[in-house]
Amino acid sequence: MSTYTTIKRLLPKGRCLILSGPFLWLLVFFLMPFIFVAKISVAEAELSIPPYTAMFDWIDGVLGIRVSINNFLWVLDDPLYVQAYLNSIKMAFFSTLFCLLLGYPMAYAIAKAPKEQQTVWLLLVLLPSWTSFLIRVYAWVGLLKNNGLINGLLMWLGIIDDPIQMINTNFAVYVGIVYSYLPFMVLPLYANLVKHDNALLEAAADLGAGHFTRLFRITLPLSINGIVAGSMLVFIPVVGEYVIPELLGGTETIMIGKVLWQEFFNNRDWPVASALALIMVFILIIPITLFHRFQNKEANL
Amino acid sequence: MIGSKLSFSKFMFWFGIAFLYLPMAVLIFYSFNASRLVTVWAGFSGKWYVELFQDQQIMSAVGRSLQIAFYSASSAVVLAVMASIIMVRFKKFTGRTLFSGMVTAPLVMPDVIIGLSMLLLFVAMGQHLGWPENRGMLTVWIAHTTFCLAYSTVVITSRLTEMDKSLEEAALDLGASPFKAFMQITLPIISPAIISAWLLSFTLSLDDVVIASFVTGPGATTLPIEVFSSVRLGVTPKINALATLIIGVVSLVAIGSWFFTRKMNERISAQLNVD
Numbered sequence: 001m002s003t004y005t006t007i008k009r010l011l012p013k014g015r016c017l018i019l020s021g022p023f024l025w026l027l028v029f030f031l032m033p034f035i036f037v038a039k040i041s042v043a044e045a046e047l048s049i050p051p052y053t054a055m056f057d058w059i060d061g062v063l064g065i066r067v068s069i070n071n072f073l074w075v076l077d078d079p080l081y082v083q084a085y086l087n088s089i090k091m092a093f094f095s096t097l098f099c100l101l102l103g104y105p106m107a108y109a110i111a112k113a114p115k116e117q118q119t120v121w122l123l124l125v126l127l128p129s130w131t132s133f134l135i136r137v138y139a140w141v142g143l144l145k146n147n148g149l150i151n152g153l154l155m156w157l158g159i160i161d162d163p164i165q166m167i168n169t170n171f172a173v174y175v176g177i178v179y180s181y182l183p184f185m186v187l188p189l190y191a192n193l194v195k196h197d198n199a200l201l202e203a204a205a206d207l208g209a210g211h212f213t214r215l216f217r218i219t220l221p222l223s224i225n226g227i228v229a230g231s232m233l234v235f236i237p238v239v240g241e242y243v244i245p246e247l248l249g250g251t252e253t254i255m256i257g258k259v260l261w262q263e264f265f266n267n268r269d270w271p272v273a274s275a276l277a278l279i280m281v282f283i284l285i286i287p288i289t290l291f292h293r294f295q296n297k298e299a300n301l
Numbered sequence: 302m303i304g305s306k307l308s309f310s311k312f313m314f315w316f317g318i319a320f321l322y323l324p325m326a327v328l329i330f331y332s333f334n335a336s337r338l339v340t341v342w343a344g345f346s347g348k349w350y351v352e353l354f355q356d357q358q359i360m361s362a363v364g365r366s367l368q369i370a371f372y373s374a375s376s377a378v379v380l381a382v383m384a385s386i387i388m389v390r391f392k393k394f395t396g397r398t399l400f401s402g403m404v405t406a407p408l409v410m411p412d413v414i415i416g417l418s419m420l421l422l423f424v425a426m427g428q429h430l431g432w433p434e435n436r437g438m439l440t441v442w443i444a445h446t447t448f449c450l451a452y453s454t455v456v457i458t459s460r461l462t463e464m465d466k467s468l469e470e471a472a473l474d475l476g477a478s479p480f481k482a483f484m485q486i487t488l489p490i491i492s493p494a495i496i497s498a499w500l501l502s503f504t505l506s507l508d509d510v511v512i513a514s515f516v517t518g519p520g521a522t523t524l525p526i527e528v529f530s531s532v533r534l535g536v537t538p539k540i541n542a543l544a545t546l547i548i549g550v551v552s553l554v555a556i557g558s559w560f561f562t563r564k565m566n567e568r569i570s571a572q573l574n575v576d
Contacts, residue, residue: 015391018383018386018387019383019387019391019394021380021383022380022381022383022384022387022400022404022450022454023387023396023400025380025446025447025450026400026403026404026447026450027403029419029422029443029444029446029447030403030406030407030447031403032422033418033419033421033422034418036418036421036422036424036425037414037417037418037421040421050424050428102313102316102317102320103317105309105310105312105313105314105317106310106313106314106317108310109310109311109313109314110314112310119559119563121314123555123556123559124318125317125318125321127551127552127555128321128322128325130500130501130504130551130555131325131504131544131547131548131551131552132507132508132525132528132544132547133508134508134510134525134528134529134532135328135528135540135543135544135547135548136324136325138328138528138532138536138540138544139324139325139327139328139544140324141532141535141536142327142328142331142536142541143324143327145536147338149327179320179321179324182317182320182321183321186317232409233408233409236409236410236411237409237410237411237412239411240410240411240412240413240414241411242412242413242511243510243511243529246533247532247533257411257412257413260413260417261413264417264515265514270421273417274417274421277413277414277417277418280411280414281414284409284410284411287409288406288409288410291405291408291409292401292402292405292406295405295408295455296401296405
C-alpha cells in the first residue's frame, strides 16, 4: 500500500522526463520521416536540388498547392512495378517457409537439449548473425559462381561437365535469404518452445498419442505465437530486401527493394521512389501490426 | 519413443549449423590463398592481409564506422533503458499504443524504407531549419541510433519484465528516491541486458549498408558501403581477409561477453540470495 502511494507521489516529474526522451526521438526520427515520404510521393521529379517540385508556392499573393497522383498511377500502371511487388511477396513467402521448415526442428532440438547446453547451442546459431550480414552474403558469391567452389567440386567429382548456372538466379537469392535470416526464425521459436510444459506431452503419450498426434495437437498449436513472430521477423524485411537480390540475383530477380534503390540512386527520381516506398508500407501494414500484437503478447507473459 | 523424434530435430540442428558455418569456413580458408581464384589453391599466403592494411580507403572507413557504431550504440542504449522503463513500468499513459508501435516497427521495417524516409527528413530539415547543414557522420549516427534503439529495447525489456519488482519496492519503502532505487537496485540487475544490447547495437551499426547509403554524404563512406562497392565488382581476396578478421573479433567478443554476463548473472543472483 505505502509503496504504491510513494511511487505515485514521487514519480510524475521524473516520469515525464523519462517519457519524453525516447518518445520524442522516435516521433521525430521514425514517424515524422513518413510524412515527408508521403509529401514527396505527390510531388513531381525536377532537375533541381532537392530533385522534386515544392508542394506550396506563393506567387503574386496566390498560394498554389501542387499535389500530383501521377506517380501512383504510373507505378500501378506499369507491369514492371506490379511484377516487382508480386515477386517480392512471393519470394518472401517461400523463403519464410524454408526458414520455418529448417528453423523449427532446430529450435526444437535446442529447447529439448539439457538445460546447461541450451545457451551454448543457441549461441552457436546466433553467432553468425552477429558477424557482418554483407560478408555472409558475399561468402555465397564465391561458392555459387560458375568458377566457384560448388561448381568446381562437382566438376572435379565428374558429376557435371559444365558448370551449372547458380549465381544470378532466384535459387541463389533463396539460399542467401534463408542463410541470412535463419537465426531470426530460430530465436523466437526457441523462446516459445522452451516454455512448454513437458508434462503435457507425457500425459498425451500416456493416453496413447503417437509422435505426430503429439506434434500436431500439442507442440505446434502451443508454439503458434513463436511461429508468427519468427515468420514476420523474416517475411517483412525480406519483402524490401536489397542487398541479397543485388549480389546474388540476376535479371530474373526483380524485387521491389532493388527497384526502389534504382529509382532513387540511378534515375534520381525521388518522387517515384517515395511512392514505391509508401505502397510497400501499405502492403506491409497488416504483417507489421500482426508482428506488433504477438510481440506484445509475448512481452506481457 | 520420444527418442526417434529428437534425433530428427537433432539431425536438422546439425544440418543447420553446417549450413551456417561452412560458407564462412570457406571464406576464411581462401583468405589465406595465394591465388586470386577461388577454385585454385596456390599455397598459403598472408599477402591479402598486408594488402588490406595498406588500403587507405578501407582503413579510414574502418575508423569512421567504429566511431559511428560506438556513438550509436551508446545513445541507443541510454534511450532504450528509458523506453524499457516506459514499456514495462508505465502501464497506462496517452499514446502508449503509438509508442509501443514506434518501438517495434523499426525491427521489421525494410531498410530501404527507413533509409529513404530518414534521408527525406534530413533534406527537409536542412531546407527549412538549416540543420543538418549537410549529411555525413552525424546523420548516419541519428539513423543508426533510431533502429538500434528498437533492438536494444527488446533486449532490455525482456530482462526488466523478468526482474523481481519487489526489490525496487522494498528500496522505495525504505525511503530511497525512485532515482536512487533505480540506480542502486534496478540498473545493476539489468546491467547484463544493457551490455548485450550495447554489443548488439554496435554490431548492427557496424553492419548496416542500406540505411547508411541513403543518409550519408560526401566524405563519410562507412566500411559496409566500401565493402559493398568492391563486392559488387566480384570476389576479391582482400575482402576475404577483412571478413576473416571481422568473424574472428566478433566470435571472441561474443564468447567473452557470454562468459562475462553469465558470471555477472551468477553474482547478481548469489547476492540477491545472500542478502
